[in-house]
Structures are given as C-alpha cells and as structure tokens.
Amino acid sequence: MTTSTVLDAAVPDGPMADKWDNHKFKIQLVNPANKRKFKIIVVGTGLAGSSAAATLGELGYNVEAFTFHDSPRRAHSIAAQGGINAAKNYRSDGDSVFRLFYDTVKGGDYRSREANVYRLAQVSVNIIDQMVSQGVPFAREYGGLLANRSFGGAQVSRTFYARGQTGQQLLLGAYQQMMGQVAEGNVKLHTNMEMLDVVVKDGAARGIVCRNLITGEITSHSAHAVVLATGGYGNVFYLSTNAMACNVTAAWRAHRKGAFFANPCYTQIHPTCIPASDEFQSKLTLMSESLRNDGRIWVPRNYDETRAAKDVPEADRYYYLEEKYPSFGNLVPRDVASRNAKTVVDQGLGVGPLKNGVYLDFADAIGRDGRDAVEERYGNLFQMYDRITGEDPYSTPMRIYPATHYTMGGLWVDYNLQTTIPGLFCTGEANFSDHGANRLGASALMQGLADGYFVLPYTIGNYLAPLLGDDPLTIDDPAFIEAEAELQGQIQRFLSINGTRSPEYFHRELGKIIWEHIGMERSKEGLEKAINEIRALREEFWADVRVLGTNESLNSSLEKAGRIADFFELGELMARDALDRAESCGGHFRTESQTPEGEALRNDDAYAHVSAWEWHGPDTPQTKHREELAFEEVELSQRSYK
Amino acid sequence: MSKQLNLTLSIWRQENAASRGRFETYQAKGIPDDASFLEMLDIVNEGLISEGELPIEFPHDCREGICGTCGVMIDGRAHGPELGTATCQLHMRKYNDGDTIVIEPWRATAFPVIRDLVVDRSPLDAIIQAGGYISAPTGTAPDANEIAVPKEVADSAMDAAACIGCGACVAACPNSAAQLFTSAKLWHLNSLPQGQPERFKRAEAMVETMEQFFGSCTNHGECTEACPKEIPQDFIAYLNRDFVKSKRVNRTMASRS
Numbered sequence: 001m002t003t004s005t006v007l008d009a010a011v012p013d014g015p016m017a018d019k020w021d022n023h024k025f026k027i028q029l030v031n032p033a034n035k036r037k038f039k040i041i042v043v044g045t046g047l048a049g050s051s052a053a054a055t056l057g058e059l060g061y062n063v064e065a066f067t068f069h070d071s072p073r074r075a076h077s078i079a080a081q082g083g084i085n086a087a088k089n090y091r092s093d094g095d096s097v098f099r100l101f102y103d104t105v106k107g108g109d110y111r112s113r114e115a116n117v118y119r120l121a122q123v124s125v126n127i128i129d130q131m132v133s134q135g136v137p138f139a140r141e142y143g144g145l146l147a148n149r150s151f152g153g154a155q156v157s158r159t160f161y162a163r164g165q166t167g168q169q170l171l172l173g174a175y176q177q178m179m180g181q182v183a184e185g186n187v188k189l190h191t192n193m194e195m196l197d198v199v200v201k202d203g204a205a206r207g208i209v210c211r212n213l214i215t216g217e218i219t220s221h222s223a224h225a226v227v228l229a230t231g232g233y234g235n236v237f238y239l240s241t242n243a244m245a246c247n248v249t250a251a252w253r254a255h256r257k258g259a260f261f262a263n264p265c266y267t268q269i270h271p272t273c274i275p276a277s278d279e280f281q282s283k284l285t286l287m288s289e290s291l292r293n294d295g296r297i298w299v300p301r302n303y304d305e306t307r308a309a310k311d312v313p314e315a316d317r318y319y320y321l322e323e324k325y326p327s328f329g330n331l332v333p334r335d336v337a338s339r340n341a342k343t344v345v346d347q348g349l350g351v352g353p354l355k356n357g358v359y360l361d362f363a364d365a366i367g368r369d370g371r372d373a374v375e376e377r378y379g380n381l382f383q384m385y386d387r388i389t390g391e392d393p394y395s396t397p398m399r400i401y402p403a404t405h406y407t408m409g410g411l412w413v414d415y416n417l418q419t420t421i422p423g424l425f426c427t428g429e430a431n432f433s434d435h436g437a438n439r440l441g442a443s444a445l446m447q448g449l450a451d452g453y454f455v456l457p458y459t460i461g462n463y464l465a466p467l468l469g470d471d472p473l474t475i476d477d478p479a480f481i482e483a484e485a486e487l488q489g490q491i492q493r494f495l496s497i498n499g500t501r502s503p504e505y506f507h508r509e510l511g512k513i514i515w516e517h518i519g520m521e522r523s524k525e526g527l528e529k530a531i532n533e534i535r536a537l538r539e540e541f542w543a544d545v546r547v548l549g550t551n552e553s554l555n556s557s558l559e560k561a562g563r564i565a566d567f568f569e570l571g572e573l574m575a576r577d578a579l580d581r582a583e584s585c586g587g588h589f590r591t592e593s594q595t596p597e598g599e600a601l602r603n604d605d606a607y608a609h610v611s612a613w614e615w616h617g618p619d620t621p622q623t624k625h626r627e628e629l630a631f632e633e634v635e636l637s638q639r640s641y642k
Numbered sequence: 643m644s645k646q647l648n649l650t651l652s653i654w655r656q657e658n659a660a661s662r663g664r665f666e667t668y669q670a671k672g673i674p675d676d677a678s679f680l681e682m683l684d685i686v687n688e689g690l691i692s693e694g695e696l697p698i699e700f701p702h703d704c705r706e707g708i709c710g711t712c713g714v715m716i717d718g719r720a721h722g723p724e725l726g727t728a729t730c731q732l733h734m735r736k737y738n739d740g741d742t743i744v745i746e747p748w749r750a751t752a753f754p755v756i757r758d759l760v761v762d763r764s765p766l767d768a769i770i771q772a773g774g775y776i777s778a779p780t781g782t783a784p785d786a787n788e789i790a791v792p793k794e795v796a797d798s799a800m801d802a803a804a805c806i807g808c809g810a811c812v813a814a815c816p817n818s819a820a821q822l823f824t825s826a827k828l829w830h831l832n833s834l835p836q837g838q839p840e841r842f843k844r845a846e847a848m849v850e851t852m853e854q855f856f857g858s859c860t861n862h863g864e865c866t867e868a869c870p871k872e873i874p875q876d877f878i879a880y881l882n883r884d885f886v887k888s889k890r891v892n893r894t895m896a897s898r899s
Binding site: 071073074075076078079126132135140141142144145146168172180182278283285353377389453500502546554 | 644657658673674676678680683684685687688689692695696697701702703704705706708709710711727732735756757760762763764766767770771772773775777778779783784785786787789790791792793796797799800802804806807830834836837861862865
C-alpha cells in the first residue's frame with residue numbers, strides 16, 4: 001500500500017483575481033493547423049460534455065463524443081428546474097464576481113478550493129452571453145432584457161431562468177451547438193455506447209472501451225486525451241431525483257485505473273421532494289425549493305394524530321423550523337431543512353400513509369394573497385404534485401421529504417480539471433471541485449457549462465501541446481485487448497451467475513443501507529455497520545444476482561448489474577470517507593460533532609482538506625491522500641441560522 | 643394505503659428489428675394505484691425475472707416528463723389517455739380494477755423497433771444536425787443584454803423550445819410525419835433575433851432532411867393531441883411559410899455569392 005501524500009492542485013500563483021488570466025497566458029498553445037492532429041474523447045453529453053465537445057470541435061480538435069443514451073439530449077442535465085447563477089449584476093443589487101465567489105465558498109461550508117471557485121464566478125458571466133447568442137429562451141422583462149430572480153436564499157438576484165425548465169433549455173443549447181459540429185465533421189457522435197473502462201498505458205490515459213447497448217459489441221477507442229463528463233452518483237441511494245440510468249460507472253472504472261476519488265461522502269439531500277409511496281417506488285420527484293418561500297412546514301405535535309391536516313388546530317401543530325430558527329424559519333438552507341425533517345419523522349411525527357413526510361402548507365399564503373396569486377407563482381408545481389400523488393395542494397397541505405439530489409464528491413481534479421491520471425480530465429458533476437461540502441441552488445448548471453465551455457478547452461491544450469507528433473495507441477495494442485477481455489469476462493460472469501434475485505432488488509437493498517447510515521446524519525457506529533452490511537450484500541449480489549438474456553441484444557438487466565457492482569464499491573468508500581471525516585460539515589451531520597444546541601459543528605483544524613482516495617483492489621480499503629485547503633480570501637466562520 | 647388493481651396487459655414483444663413481433667398477454671396483479679405506469683411495468687418485470695422470463699424492455703429515464711426517453715402506445719394512443727402527459731407521468735389511478743391495457747412501441751417506419759417497446763429515434767437527431775442550431779462559436783458572444791428580445795417573442799420561442807423530442811407526434815400521425823417536432827425547433831430558432839442570419843438555410847435543410855425519413859403532413863392534428871408538452875399545431879404553418887420562402891431567399895443569396 002502506498003503512503004498518503006499531499007496532493008498538489010497546481011493552483012497558479014498571484015492574486016486571486018489574476019490567477020486565471022495569468023494561467024491562460026502561460027498555457028501552451030496548440031497551433032490551429034495542428035489541432036486536428038489531436039484526438040480527444042468526451043464521454044457524456046450533458047451540459048459539461050456537450051459544451052466541451054462543441055467547443056473543442058470549434059477549436060479544430062478531432063473530437064469523438066460518447067453517450068449511453070439514444071440521443072445526447074436525454075442527459076439528466078435536462079431535468080434541472082430552477083436556474084443558473086451568473087455574476088452579471090444586471091439588477092444593480094450589489095452582486096459581483098467576488099460576491100458569487102464568496103457565497104459559493106461559504107455555502108460549500110469552506111470545503112472547496114478557492115481558486116477554482118473564483119474562476120467559476122469569473123466565467124459565469126460568459127456563460128449567459130454564450131447561451132443567449134445560441135438562442136436559449138431565457139425569461140425576459142417587457143423591455144426585452146433578461147429577467148432574474150433570487151434563488152435558494154441568495155441575497156441578490158443573480159439567477160437566470162427559462163420557466164421551470166432551465167436545465168432543458170441550456171442542455172438543448174449545448175446539444176444543438178454540438179450537433180452543428182457533428183454536421184461540420186469536427187465531432188463524431190457515438191450514441192447507445194456505454195463507457196466501461198479507461199485504458200491507461202505508461203502512466204497516461206490512452207482511450208476507452210465501450211459496450212454498444214444495442215448489439216453488445218465491445219469496442220476500443222483511442223485518443224490523446226479523455227474527458228469524463230458523466231454526471232453524479234446520487235443513484236447509489238436507489239431512490240433519488242436522478243434519472244434511472246444515472247450511475248457512477250465511468251468515474252468508478254477510472255478510479256479503479258488510478259484516478260483518485262475525492263470527498264465521496266459529500267452528497268446533497270434536497271428538502272422538498274415528494275415522499276415515497278411504497279416499496280415499488282422507482283424514483284423521487286423534486287419540487288422547486290421556491291415553494292418554501294410561501295409554504296409553512298409542520299408536523300402534528302401528537303404521535304397518534306389521526307385528524308386530517310386542515311382539522312388539526314394551531315396548538316397541535318409543530319412548526320419546527322419556525323420555532324427552532326426564528327430568523328430564517330422555513331428558509332433555512334437545504335441541509336438544515338432536510339435534517340430537521342428527518343429528525344421529526346424519525347421521532348414518529350411524520351405524516352401521510354407511511355408517516356414518511358412533513359406538511360408544506362399553503363393555507364396561510366392562500367388566505368393572505370388569494371388562490372390566484374399562489375397559482376400564478378406555483379401553478380405548475382401544484383399540478384405536478386397533484387398528478388403524482390392524486391392530492392390537491394390547494395386544499396390539502398403538500399407532503400414533502402428530503403431526497404438525494406446531487407453529489408459534490410467525484411473524481412479529484414487539479415486546477416486544470418485533470419485527474420491524477422495524466423490525460424484523463426473530468427468535468428461537471430462527475431468531478432469534485434467547486435461546491436465543497438454543499439452546493440448552492442442554481443450552481444450546478446453554471447459549473448457544468450463553465451467547465452465545458454470556458455475552462456477545459458484552455459487547460460487541455462497544456463497537456464496536448466507537448467504530445468505533437470505522437471500518434472494515439474492503436475486499438476490492437478495489448479492494453480486495449482486486455483481491457484476488452486476483462487469486460488467480456490465480467491459480462492459472462494453476470495450472465496452465468498443465474499441466481500435468484502434481480503439486479504433491481506440488490507440496488508434497492510443497497511440504497512436502504514446508504515440512506516440509513518450515510519445519508520443526512522451519520523455516526524461512527526452506523527458507518528461501521530454500513531460497511532459490514534454493504535460487504536455482506538455485495539457478496540450476496542455476486543453469488544445470487546439473476547441476469548437473464550444475452551449480451552448480444554438490448555439487455556437492461558445486464559447494464560444495471562454492471563452499474564450496481566460499481567455502486568457497491570462506491571457505497572463502501574462513501575462510508576469510509578464519512579467515517580474518516582468526523583466533523584459535521586455542509587450537508588453532513590456527524591452526531592459526534594455538534595454544538596450544545598444540537599447544530600452542526602465543523603472542525604477546521606482537523607478537516608480543512610479534500611480527502612482523495614486511491615484504489616487498491618476490491619477487497620483492500622483505499623488509502624487517503626489530502627489536498628490542504630487554504631482560505632486566503634474568505635474568512636472561515638461557523639454558519640448560524642438561529 | 644392505496645388501492646390495488648388487477649390488470650390484463652397485452653404487450654408487444656419483439657427481439658430485434660429483423661424479427662417478427664407478437665403480442666403477449668400478462669396478468670399484472672396487485673398493482674398499487676399510486677404507482678406510475680412505468681412502475682407498473684417495473685413490477686411486471688420483477689415478476690417475469692423471478693419466473694425466469696426475459697423482462698420487457700421499455701424506454702425510460704428521468705421519469706419526470708422532461709428527458710423525452712419514454713413513450714409507448716397505450717390502447718392506441720401515444721403516451722396514453724391523459725392529455726399533456728408523458729408516459730412516465732401517467733399514474734395507475736387513472737385505471738380501474740379489471741382493465742385490459744394494450745401496450746405497443748411507437749409505430750413509424752422511421753422508428754424501427756430495437757427490442758420490445760424500444761425504438762430507434764435517431765432521425766430526429768438528424769433533423770437537428772441539419773440546421774437545428776444557431777452558429778455561435780464559444781467565446782464570440784456579445785453581452786447577453788445587447789440582444790433585446792421582446793418578452794412575447796421569448797415566451798413564444800419558449801413554448802416551441804419546450805419540445806422534449808419523444809417522437810409521440812410521429813407515432814400519433816397517420817402519415818408518420820415529423821412536422822410538429824421540426825416546426826417546434828424551427829419556430830424556436832427562427833422567431834428569435836439571434837436566429838435570423840441562418841433562418842432560411844435552416845428551414846430548407848431541416849425540412850428536406852425531415853422528408854428523407856418521415857411522411858408528409860396532412861393537418862390531422864393528432865400530433866398536438868399526443869404531445870406531452872402540448873406544442874401547438876400552428877407552428878407547422880410557420881414551418882411551411884419559412885420553407886417556401888427559403889427556396890426563393892436561398893437562391894437569391896446563392897446568386898449573390
């Protein structure tokens with residue numbers, strides 16, 4: 001086992017505000033005529049992948065883009081509702097690059113890398129320009145200029161939006177731009193192709209191995225550099241707001257080939273989702289956080305309350321957020337709202353048939369502003385709720401409960417977005433950078449597009465320039481042949497286990513362990529238990545999973561089995577990371593680390609660092625490497641919402 | 643607790659594009675009426691797997707009506723009986739105990755069956771690739787507020803841009819035409835100031851690519867009826883206008899070069 005090292009993030013010297021400009025000037029350039037000699041593989045076609053593929057194609061690189069969907073437009077970026085932040089200060093309300101930077105570092109509970117976050121805030125303004133010029137139909141004022149709103153408790157209105165479909169419109173913009181490059185011949189698009197391995201030779205990434213999801217064919221693809229833009233791993237919880245196919249496989253297979261995985265225990269739990277209604281539930285639906293602006297959150301005071309919500313008198317209602325946090329009330333940050341909901345439900349005060357939710361009540365808002373005003377603000381959300389639950393939120397309070405929504409952890413990358421494997425880059429939700437221990441609302445879209453449009457296309461040149469004249473490996477190289485053989489072996493293994501339980505069963509059972517012990521609240525005891533339970537279930541999975549059918553056909557059970565195998569290994573690492581980080585931080589509450597009032601207590605002396613884990617095989621725990629976090633611009637402070 | 647339904651399902655099974663398909667009958671027992679339509683299929687599939695039978699492949703992903711992956715014919719209607727609703731947003735409480743439900747893949751020559759209920763919709767991407775974008779290379783954009791767009795124009799563009807690319811319009815059309823899909827993208831881009839320079843080039847290329855794959859529109863209006871985003875049919879009129887005009891404008895432009 002190697003010893004732990006301190007990681008160098010290659011952050012440029014100089015004042016914070018000048019770092020990126022200075023760095024861009026120092027980056028080696030690739031002559032325009034030489035760019036076509038470099039082949040770059042981009043895996044994933046969400047915001048981070050499509051924007052990178054399109055931009056690299058425009059620059060003249062020879063790009064191959066891979067998606068496991070039938071079309072790049074299906075990527076789950078499409079489901080983001082709320083908006084995208086940018087420090088445009090169009091409202092003249094005091095926003096600035098520095099303020100967006102400051103808010104993001106603070107919101108991330110001081111666990112992100114300052115230089116990356118500053119750059120993110122700097123390029124945020126370019127993203128809006130770019131997307132508007134591509135025809136993204138952002139909301140407008142009557143004068144024809146762009147509209148903004150305040151989002152997720154921000155003190156300034158810096159969020160741009162396209163109705164409740166901002167992610168959709170931004171993704172379509174990036175997808176369309178990439179399709180233009182496909183038409184130009186600069187980007188070659190591969191659909192229905194799932195990346196299952198990264199090929200590393202002589203210490204650098206040389207290409208990938210994929211399975212065609214329709215024919216089962218395993219193929220190798222070589223390149224000078226590989227970019228992973230494959231999204232987050234929230235589906236490790238089974239129930240999450242992610243799409244069904246979201247998975248960690250691409251990032252995890254890279255981890256198994258030497259890329260360090262950073263802060264895996266940092267996951268975000270969104271407070272306003274519709275509670276699960278039964279065991280069959282396949283996913284959870286997020287309702288925009290804006291609902292908390294007008295809805296009042298409560299549960300009955302009595303454990304045995306049987307009256308309908310509207311018949312419960314005020315005295316018997318427990319408005320727990322308003323009582324505990326008089327200044328922020330129902331608008332406390334996501335993590336605080338989520339944890340408190342779990343606390344009251346765990347106490348047995350939950351509402352609904354399974355007693356697994358809390359009320360979000362609009363009766364006061366309707367009484368105060370009228371039904372029409374409430375409908376104007378939230379009509380589409382109320383309709384969505386009604387459709388899913390069959391209940392009318394105008395007359396009955398909504399029931400909500402937290403659900404996994406986003407993962408801040410991911411592959412460790414340096415300032416250039418390069419992983420610990422030279423030539424392997426990682427962008428968007430798949431990397432760990434920028435959000436620290438908690439992501440602010442409307443910042444995921446911003447980061448995905450910042451990485452793909454304005455960061456990676458510069459930084460990748462620095463890696464490529466010295467490689468001029470080097471051909472990529474040929475795909476008959478032993479490195480590719482071995483990787484293909486290993487994958488064939490894994491596929492045959494799944495098809496021959498012929499056990500008794502479906503992949504779905506194992507995924508659901510794994511999700512229960514993760515949610516219970518590695519969710520919003522963790523304890524040493526629970527995490528140790530989780531590691532044992534995950535290991536036992538993983539053994540059972542490999543002995544008893546039933547994957548029917550063949551490799552040579554569309555076979556969703558086979559796809560799923562491979563992804564769940566990776567979730568098992570990730571789940572265990574999440575538990576180890578959470579165990580190691582014995583502090584409460586961001587969305588993560590360690591019961592052993594709290595203030596006398598029961599609030600989260602961060603421990604900056606011991607944990608102001610990034611934990612990046614190195615793989616040593618499925619049965620050997622990973623070793624931890626540290627990247628120390630220095631806070632030069634933003635002063636460390638403890639959050640308080642009382 | 644929710645009610646439970648016992649249903650009879652008649653589902654199209656087909657191994658691949660080359661093989662002949664057939665309807666198979668399945669009994670779906672004890673389906674909670676809080677389940678979504680796709681969760682009902684999940685339950686059926688779990689039962690099939692436990693009996694050693696191949697599960698039914700069906701298209702799905704986000705399950706919140708926005709990715710456009712899902713979509714099957716339910717009792718002959720694209721996305722089923724509820725207007726403005728994708729298959730994934732349909733819930734079983736719309737059904738009664740004892741119902742029989744017929745489930746088929748999208749039916750269109752341009753969408754060959756991949757397996758069971760999953761079809762190949764790549765011709766929709768080909769239409770976008772032909773011109774469904776505004777050429778604005780990264781880094782070239784002026785400040786976002788230098789381009790004023792009247793609110794009404796932006797709202798109307800957004801109505802069109804809401805298309806999720808599911809292909810229900812094609813599946814519902816007696817001619818398997820893709821005019822609603824194509825016109826939604828054309829109207830989105832052609833109605834905006836940013837879309838003007840390439841307006842007629844876009845219209846000509848997208849429509850001609852569409853016609854390589856899909857049937858002709860005869861204004862039945864089934865597309866709008868089936869559309870989960872209720873994209874209005876009148877966008878097709880704008881498509882026709884811009885396409886006709888493109889023939890003259892593009893030729894004039896060519897003669898100038």
